[in-house]
Amino acid sequence: MKNKIFITGANGFIGKYVTTKLSNKGYDIRILTRTKKNQFEKFKNVSWAIGDITQDNLVEKEIEYFKPDTIIHLAAVASPVYGCISEIYETNIIGSEKLLSAVKKSCSEGTTVLLASTAGVYGNSNFKKIPENASYNPCNHYSISKVGMECISQNYRNELDIKIVRPFNIIGVGQKDNFIVPKLVKAFASRQHLIKLGNIEVTRDFVDVETAASLINKIALSSGVEPSIYNICSGKGTSLLEIISCLRDITGFSPEIIPDKEFIRKNEIFRLVGDPSLIQSVFPCSFEAMPIKSVLEKMLDQFQ
Numbered sequence: 001m002k003n004k005i006f007i008t009g010a011n012g013f014i015g016k017y018v019t020t021k022l023s024n025k026g027y028d029i030r031i032l033t034r035t036k037k038n039q040f041e042k043f044k045n046v047s048w049a050i051g052d053i054t055q056d057n058l059v060e061k062e063i064e065y066f067k068p069d070t071i072i073h074l075a076a077v078a079s080p081v082y083g084c085i086s087e088i089y090e091t092n093i094i095g096s097e098k099l100l101s102a103v104k105k106s107c108s109e110g111t112t113v114l115l116a117s118t119a120g121v122y123g124n125s126n127f128k129k130i131p132e133n134a135s136y137n138p139c140n141h142y143s144i145s146k147v148g149m150e151c152i153s154q155n156y157r158n159e160l161d162i163k164i165v166r167p168f169n170i171i172g173v174g175q176k177d178n179f180i181v182p183k184l185v186k187a188f189a190s191r192q193h194l195i196k197l198g199n200i201e202v203t204r205d206f207v208d209v210e211t212a213a214s215l216i217n218k219i220a221l222s223s224g225v226e227p228s229i230y231n232i233c234s235g236k237g238t239s240l241l242e243i244i245s246c247l248r249d250i251t252g253f254s255p256e257i258i259p260d261k262e263f264i265r266k267n268e269i270f271r272l273v274g275d276p277s278l279i280q281s282v283f284p285c286s287f288e289a290m291p292i293k294s295v296l297e298k299m300l301d302q303f304q
Contacts (some may be wrong), residue, residue, distance in 0.1 A: 004028045006051055006066055008099065009039050009074030013175050014116070014167070018072060019046065030066045032059070032075070036160070043117035063102040063166045072220050073099055076141065078118075079178065083293050085141050092145035100156045104228035104284045112161040114220040115153055117146045119168040119205070119231065119272055127277075127286040129275035131231045139267035140272065161223050165216055168233040168274045171295055172209030173302050180242060181206070185296060187255065188247045191301035196260035198268075205233045205273040208290040225282060233274025244292055252298060 004036045005022055010016040010031035016039065023029055023043045024195075031040065031048045040046040051058045053075050073096065096115065103113055121139030122130045138144045150242045175182040180197070187195045212232050219230060248254050 004068045005070045005072060007072045008073065009030045009042065009076065009116075010048075010072055011185050012078070013172075014075045014136075014170060014209060014213060014216070015074045016174060016256065016304075017172075017209050018074065021213055021217055022076065023196045030062070030068070032062060050171035051092075053099060054090050059095075059098045060102040062106065063099075064106040067107060069111065069249055070220050070223075071099065071103055071111070072116075072216065073113060073133070074116045076116065077145075088141050088145050089148070092142070093148040096149045100160070101166060104156055104159050107160075109159055110161050110223070110240055112163060112220060113153075113156075113287045114163040114165065114216065115203060116216070117150055118143055118162050118231065121147050121150070121166060122271070122272065123267075124269050124271075126209040126272075127275070129139065129235055129273050130231070131275040132227070132231055132278055140265070141271060157228075162228055163188045163219050165219060166231050167212055168205035168207060168222060168231065168272060170178075170209050170212045171206050171299070173298055175209070175299075179238065182299065184240075184243060184247060185299040186303070187298050188251050188253055188279060189251055191255055192255055194256050194258065195223045196258055196262070197240070198257075198260065198262075198265065198270045200244065200257065200271070200272075202268065203237040203239045204235065206238055206243075206292055207232060207234050211289045215279065215283065219281075220285075227282075230279045230282075231276060232279065233276050235274060235276040237273040238269065243296070245290070246296055247300075250293065250297060256297065 005027050007019055010019040011033050016117050033048055034052050049062050067145045103111055120143030121136050121138050122134050123139045125134055127134055136147050137148050148293045171181045174301045177183045215232055
């Protein structure tokens with residue numbers, strides 16, 4: 001049994017769920033966090049180091065000190081519209097390289113490293129449901145940086161058990177409202193009469209964060225299981241128009257929605273829906289995504 005787990009990005013949206021679930025199961029966990037205060041102070045089996053994954057020698061010292069059995073790498077600059085381009089690449093590529101190098105140097109051969117990528121690496125695809133073997137077609141700096149991370153990991157496959165997950169659109173309680181679904185939920189909850197949005201006809205594959213975190217943990221703790229790349233998706237496409245309609249039904253509130261060029265992205269991905277066949281076949285008992293309406297209701301409840 002794997003007992004020691006090192007997690008980066010534990011205080012992030014998905015990371016909080018991943019870490020909490022593992023802590024509740026009794027694993028010995030060490031997290032690397034940039035924030036001095038974190039929600040895991042109450043957990044006796046969670047320790048932490050303060051710092052950034054890009055800091056020279058920090059990751060190497062931490063990995064050498066803790067010698068984990070499993071590493072879950074979630075830390076990233078995760079916004080496609082993030083302003084500082086150099087920071088995206090430094091964190092997502094150089095930071096990942098430092099982590100992989102440190103694990104190779106200090107941990108046993110075959111140590112599992114789970115890398116969180118993104119479905120954005122597929123970009124606009126001809127597949128109605130995108131499988132893991134679809135070609136790369138990234139269309140923003142964030143997705144390009146994740147392609148870079150995936151490619152760099154190839155240098156370590158002979159020594160380490162590399163797992164890559166490509167989450168589609170993960171939603172749930174605690175997500176920042178600079179993402180579209182929590183932005184909409186907050187607007188409906190606060191009875192905002194006018195909402196400015198970009199393209200609302202895009203279709204996405206939404207997965208609740210509870211399901212996503214459970215799958216990430218299952219994959220990370222399943223060493224030796226092939227294949228090594230998994231979509232985290234439902235296989236169901238939902239348009240933003242459907243999300244808005246669902247929020248109207250739940251709240252009984254109907255704000256005015258108007259398009260705003262400020263929120264329209266260049267190289268917009270119009271449809272991004274994954275094929276869940278692989279992950280459902282490898283982990284058949286672990287996949288039961290929460291219905292979209294139930295997720296939205298839970299997100300609205302946090303404003304009560």
